[in-house]
Amino acid sequence: MTPVESVCRHCLTRATGYAGGVCGQCGRRALVAHPELGDLALAHLDCDAFYASVEKRDRPELADSPLIVGGGRRGAVMACCYITRMTGVRSAMPMRRALALCPDATVIRPDMAKYREAGRHIRQLMESVTPLVEPVSIDEAYLDLSGTEALHGGPPAQTLARLVQRIEREVGVTASIGLSYAKVLAKIASGADKPRGFVAVGRGDVEDFLAPKPVSIIPGVGSSLEQALLRDGICTVGDLARHGESQLVARYGAMGRRLAQVARGLDDRPVAPGGPPKSVSAETTFDSDVAATDALLAALWPLAERVSARLKEQDRAAGSVRIKLKTRSFRVLSRSQRLDDPTKLAERLYAVAAPLVEQAAGYGPFRLVGIAAAELTDGVHADPPNLLAPERQRTAAVESAMDAVRAKLGPGAITKGRGLG
Known part of the structure; x- marks a missing residue:
């Protein structure tokens, strides 16, 4: 060799x-x-079972035990550790089924504030090795380390190995690395050997790396597209590569072009640092199915307040509002509406979302309701004066006063009438 x-x-x-x-x-x-190790500089860093790892960090007595982060028996699995995954439990699985598969699992309610704090620390560590960091979610990002060899005294592979050591030492969670010349390959590689994986893919071995893998590993291939590909006899990326781009476009539309490019290891997208989140959302799963419109609206209001609080914290504004309802059979209904002006106010978010919930209420009962602020823009554009809607300024003043009280006395110190009960 x-x-x-x-x-x-x-x-x-x-x-x-x-x-x-x-x-x-x-x-x-x-x-x-790897033969090309010194030439590869584009990486995807993905923390291992992030939420569950943070909980195990804070509860070391659970280190060797199955653990699920999620809601009550009617909720869903938000995350689970690798021990739990060995029993067949997966994220988004209904909690009842998860506990049937792994009855010994410890279930912990999610603590998003704690996870965000750990995520911020990890982001800071990533940005200490390169300014070219493109966040994907709270616990994963793309990094471009081109030209950092002199700064760090070694190639990107060595810098990344040092980075994951710092993350484990300072944050208390582990991470996996995919290193390649293209974003999509780095993304696929980071998940190829979890946990604590480090997989490099170069131009010389991209075909051997991709060909045997199932089509489901391609980012953007969901269950419906995967089933369509399987029905057409396309089971692996190698099968996909044997089809021409024009064939795939004719069969699968615009996604066909993406499939053809990925199958050949083609992806010229640059790492885009500092990309802001595309949406901010909150949802709740009921203990029992809810059909009454009034009850759905009562649950919607605190969710609108949570989304508003996060928009204000991030100084972002919503250009549209989206609601989500999940039936007892797990069918998801989604409705959205654009705003005439961006907003960060809970009252305006609720005022747009409530009619959308009312319109969809007849398809219930529902096990979950959620609201999302989408098409985000800079907070400076939020809630401009409007002569046709003078009440907006009063609404903004009221929420500002409420926010000041909550900042001083706690989040439950004051609420509107519809938030009671």
């Missing part, structure tokens, strides 16, 4: 070694080796 450049994930030593080989410096089987 021809020796290739390698980096040890444990002691960070650079050497000439073999893929999967033992580090000559520390004796650990922790080498990341």
Whole structure:
């Protein structure tokens, strides 16, 4: 076997070694080796079972136990640890089914404030190695480390190995790395060897890497598209690559072009740093199905307040409002409406969302209701004076006063009448 450049994930030593080989410096089987390792600089970092890992960090007695982060018995699994996944439990699975598969699991209600704080710390660590960080979610991002070799005294692979060590040491969670020349390949690679994975994919091995993988690993291929591909005899990315782009476009529309490009390892999208979130949402799962419109609206109001609080915290404004309702059979209904002016006010979010819920109420009963602020823009554009709607300024003044009271006395210190009960 021809020796290739390698980096040890444990002691960070650079050497000439073999893929999967033992580090000559520390004796650990922790080498990341690849013929193109020194030329790859685009990475995808994805934390391992993030919410569950944060909870296990804070409750070390659960380190070796199955754990689920999610709602009550009628809720859904938000996240679960790898021990739990061995029983077949997956994210978004109904809690009742998850507990049937893994009855010994400890269930913990989500603490989003804690997760956001851990996510902010991880973001800061990523930005300490490169300014080119494109957040994807609270616990994952793309990084472009091109030209950072002189700054960090080594190639991107070594810098990334050091970064995941810092994340584990300072935040208390583990992360996996995908390193490649294209974003889509880095994304797929980061999930190929979890947890604590580090997979490099170069131009020379992209076909061997992708061909045997199921089509479901391609970002954007959901269950319906996957089933359509399977019906057409396309089970793996290799099967996909044997079809021409024109064939795939004719069969699957615009997504066909994307499928053809990914199957050949083509993706010229740059890392776009500092991308703001596209939406802010909140939802709640009921203990029992809800059919009454009044009850749905009563649940909607505190969700609108939560979304509003996050918009104000991030200094963002919503250009549209979307509601989500889930039936007892898990069918999801979604309705949306654009606003004449962007807003960050809970009252305006609710005023737009409430009629959408009323219109859809006849399809109930429902197990879940949610609201999302979408088409976000800078907060400076929020709620401008409007001669045709003078009440907006009064609404803004009232919410500002309520926010001041809550900041001083706590979130439950004051509420509107519709928030009671």
